[in-house]
Amino acid sequence: MGFLRTAALVVLGISAFTFVALFGRLPAFRRTPIAFLHRALWVYIPNGIASADSRLFDGRVVHFCSRSGNYILGENHPLVLIFFVSLLVIGECIFLPSAWPRISGAHRFWVPMVVILPYVLLYACVVTKPFITPENHAKEMKRYPYDRVLFHPGHKCPTCDFLKPARSKHCSFCRACISRHDHHCVWLMNCVGANNYVYFLSLLLSLSVLLSYGSIMGHFLLHQTRDELVPVNMRAAKQNWTTYLNIWSVVIAADPRVGGIFLLMLMTAPLAVAFLAYHTYLIWAGMTTNESAKWSDWKEDVADGLVFKAKRSEVDGASFKSDSHDLRWPMYSDQILVLDADPPTEGSVTVPDSNRVSHCGGHGAAIDTRWMPVHSMRDVDNIYDLGFWDNLRDSVGLSVRKRPQL
Numbered sequence: 557m558g559f560l561r562t563a564a565l566v567v568l569g570i571s572a573f574t575f576v577a578l579f580g581r582l583p584a585f586r587r588t589p590i591a592f593l594h595r596a597l598w599v600y601i602p603n604g605i606a607s608a609d610s611r612l613f614d615g616r617v618v619h620f621c622s623r624s625g626n627y628i629l630g631e632n633h634p635l636v637l638i639f640f641v642s643l644l645v646i647g648e649c650i651f652l653p654s655a656w657p658r659i660s661g662a663h664r665f666w667v668p669m670v671v672i673l674p675y676v677l678l679y680a681c682v683v684t685k686p687f688i689t690p691e692n693h694a695k696e697m698k699r700y701p702y703d704r705v706l707f708h709p710g711h712k713c714p715t716c717d718f719l720k721p722a723r724s725k726h727c728s729f730c731r732a733c734i735s736r737h738d739h740h741c742v743w744l745m746n747c748v749g750a751n752n753y754v755y756f757l758s759l760l761l762s763l764s765v766l767l768s769y770g771s772i773m774g775h776f777l778l779h780q781t782r783d784e785l786v787p788v789n790m791r792a793a794k795q796n797w798t799t800y801l802n803i804w805s806v807v808i809a810a811d812p813r814v815g816g817i818f819l820l821m822l823m824t825a826p827l828a829v830a831f832l833a834y835h836t837y838l839i840w841a842g843m844t845t846n847e848s849a850k851w852s853d854w855k856e857d858v859a860d861g862l863v864f865k866a867k868r869s870e871v872d873g874a875s876f877k878s879d880s881h882d883l884r885w886p887m888y889s890d891q892i893l894v895l896d897a898d899p900p901t902e903g904s905v906t907v908p909d910s911n912r913v914s915h916c917g918g919h920g921a922a923i924d925t926r927w928m929p930v931h932s933m934r935d936v937d938n939i940y941d942l943g944f945w946d947n948l949r950d951s952v953g954l955s956v957r958k959r960p961q962l
């Protein structure tokens with residue numbers, strides 16, 4: 557009982573800590589205990605330590621740690637990638653030699669594929685760079701239109717010194733602008749973007765399969781061990797929880813290689829599956845991780861009654877269709893959104909390439925009736941959302957079909 561409980565608690569603790577530390581910042585966890593724990597871990601606890609250090613040691617401990625801390629948090633280093641690969645290699649080296657002689661022919665056919673595939677995809681994820689360079693910049697500018705909600709034309713990246721294409725973002729770790737930026741992944745030592753999202757999704761799928769398949773196989777192997785150890789009459793007898801856990805702690809102690817890695821896989825499989833499910837949701841919603849944070853901000857502004865919408869063709873009188881000129885993307889939108897505490901008044905003008913409005917009419921000016929308050933995110937067009945299958949095709953680098961315009 558003691559061994560099983562300790563092993564389970566250690567693995568559970570490490571999994572929970574890793575999950576909170578790495579994923580607690582995701583917009584999906586905003587205003588949840590997970591976000592609070594993440595903030596505590598990265599902000600409150602370090603701040604508390606820093607203030608204690610400045611009082612007790614005149615800040616020397618923090619100064620000493622900040623050098624290594626800067627390297628770990630601020631540089632694109634391979635430590636997490638090495639940890640990730642080591643975990644896979646060590647886990648497989650412990651589990652497979654013990655499991656291999658006990659599995660049937662069909663499993664012996666599938667296991668090598670399931671084991672090797674994540675390494676191939678991991679390699680593809682790491683070496684495929686979704687960087688925007690002076691050479692491919694012109695092509696990247698034609699990849700997506702600016703939606704004028706999340707991305708506006710005319711913004712220059714001060715580091716790369718070129719106009720930022722729609723859906724791109726500069727990554728300070730990679731020191732490059734990233735095409736269709738999703739997120740910088742410390743596990744991959746690379747950004748996930750246009751060129752490698754297909755490998756990233758496949759890696760998540762292959763890890764989910766590896767960990768789920770391994771957990772199920774571990775479960776059956778441990779049952780074999782139990783059948784050899786525990787007499788039939790004891791197995792058949794009605795058991796309470798204590799007896800049940802006692803039997804399994806004996807089984808895992810007798811078969812520690814399979815038992816230990818089984819527990820590790822059982823705890824980490826939900827993380828891989830949850831991450832895959834989250835990215836499936838993002839594809840369904842037509843957004844990247846980067847954009848999901850921006851949409852969350854808009855959602856809060858809409859809830860606060862700060863967003864107003866009008867037709868660009870009416871307000872700007874601009875030929876909005878020119879946005880779609882020469883673009884491969886089939887969708888563009890006539891909407892214009894502004895963020896303001898007050899509705900735009902007669903004579904107000906929108907500030908170009910932003911979501912701001914400049915009130916020119918002075919106090920008492922009549923409200924411009926072309927502008928309507930936005931009450932729900934359903935009233936806001938996301939031109940990057942073409943429906944699940946086309947979103948999926950686009951995210952993995954295939955061309956999308958022509959669709960009617962919004």
Ligand SMILES: [Zn+2]
Pocket residue numbers: 713714715716717725726727731732733734
């Ligand atoms: Zn840049």
Ligand SMILES: [Zn+2]
Pocket residue numbers: 727728729730731739740741746747748
């Ligand atoms: Zn990056």
